[in-house]
Amino acid sequence: MKKNIFQQTAVSSESKGRTGLLTTTHGQIETPIFMPVGTQATVKTMTPEELKTIHTQILLSNTYHLYMRPGHDLVARAGGLHSFMNWPGPILTDSGGFQVFSLGPLRKITEEGVAFQSHIDGSRHFISPEKSVEIQNSLGADIIMAFDECIPYPADHEYVLHSVDRTTRWAKRCFDAHNRWDDQHLFGIIQGGIFHDLRQRSAEALLAMDFPGYGIGGLSVGEPKESMYDVLDHLIPQMPQDKPRYLMGVGSPDCLIHGVLRGVDMFDCVLPTRIARNGTAMTSMGQVVIKNAVHTEAFEPLDPNCDCYTCQNYSRAYLRHLFKANEILGLRLLTWHNLHFLLHLMKTLRQAITEDHLVETCRAFYLQYYGKPL
Numbered sequence: 001m002k003k004n005i006f007q008q009t010a011v012s013s014e015s016k017g018r019t020g021l022l023t024t025t026h027g028q029i030e031t032p033i034f035m036p037v038g039t040q041a042t043v044k045t046m047t048p049e050e051l052k053t054i055h056t057q058i059l060l061s062n063t064y065h066l067y068m069r070p071g072h073d074l075v076a077r078a079g080g081l082h083s084f085m086n087w088p089g090p091i092l093t094d095s096g097g098f099q100v101f102s103l104g105p106l107r108k109i110t111e112e113g114v115a116f117q118s119h120i121d122g123s124r125h126f127i128s129p130e131k132s133v134e135i136q137n138s139l140g141a142d143i144i145m146a147f148d149e150c151i152p153y154p155a156d157h158e159y160v161l162h163s164v165d166r167t168t169r170w171a172k173r174c175f176d177a178h179n180r181w182d183d184q185h186l187f188g189i190i191q192g193g194i195f196h197d198l199r200q201r202s203a204e205a206l207l208a209m210d211f212p213g214y215g216i217g218g219l220s221v222g223e224p225k226e227s228m229y230d231v232l233d234h235l236i237p238q239m240p241q242d243k244p245r246y247l248m249g250v251g252s253p254d255c256l257i258h259g260v261l262r263g264v265d266m267f268d269c270v271l272p273t274r275i276a277r278n279g280t281a282m283t284s285m286g287q288v289v290i291k292n293a294v295h296t297e298a299f300e301p302l303d304p305n306c307d308c309y310t311c312q313n314y315s316r317a318y319l320r321h322l323f324k325a326n327e328i329l330g331l332r333l334l335t336w337h338n339l340h341f342l343l344h345l346m347k348t349l350r351q352a353i354t355e356d357h358l359v360e361t362c363r364a365f366y367l368q369y370y371g372k373p374l
Ligand SMILES: O=c1nc[nH]c2cc3[nH]c(NCCN4CCCCC4)nc3cc12
Pocket: 094, 095, 097, 098, 148, 149, 150, 151, 189, 216, 217, 218, 219, 220, 221, 248, 249, 250, 269, 270, 271
């Protein structure tokens, strides 16, 4: 018997924003939540203890990557992903479809699944919905995702229609293949491109299967942000209030804010960690490119309004020096700050929903960060 894992706790009176509690085997999660991405069983440059220090609640890892290297069976023999990476908190794994399409050089999609070549050594592989569930069961994540086709953008209505129906058939196969419902919650993923009728078609078919939660897929793939928001405006009102909504691959401050205002509960993105390693920081006053000469003798903190370890202990001049000297500590300190920044933004939004001033809080943040109105 599948139990409900999500409970809505507060709703904004002036938007669709809401807070909730998501219960997993490895802990309870307060939503809306941002999930740092640990693709290869590590959030690049950070230790689990440091992630805990910045109040990370749940991490994302990737089925495709861990299947490729070191192998899901090795991770299982090591006791599962939690002990392998020494992360005692909740973990979510993506199902591999998106990675196969965005990484594998050659791939062929059929009703059965996807044939592809490894991006590491070119070896040939095949992942089916059943194989994806088997890999995720071996890894032991608290939340696992159905195997789907993330439809590229743009795509015509006919292609999207056929892909949606195949993803629905794959979701049913994942549902039937999964047998660890008690400690691993399988989420369906809604597709449909930017077409309202196909989003509805996908949602109705997946909602009928009664998954404990739902990913909103096929977005953040190059479509205009306004198209993403439009899909959410039409899709979310069709989704049940007592199940979590996970907007996959989304993590810029503007998209997080627009998503929370539309009732999204969960987000993940490599953006904060990836741009940190390129020397770009997300600060309360907008983005800061630390290698810019303007910071050479800037002996003040990266972000004067931030209380993270980086901002409390180092100057912009020092951070710029680290990046100019290719020092690894620079990558770590900027990653630490960017993750803290987004996790703190989500905490601020949760508090704003609870106190019912979400729109005002979003407007103030957005104006300060982007220098223009929401
Ligand atoms: O439809 C999806 N199904 C399964 N997983 C997904 C993952 C996704 N990730 C993204 N976008 C990632 C965008 N990200 C932005 C920062 C730079 C790297 C790419 N869309 C996704 C859709 C899906």
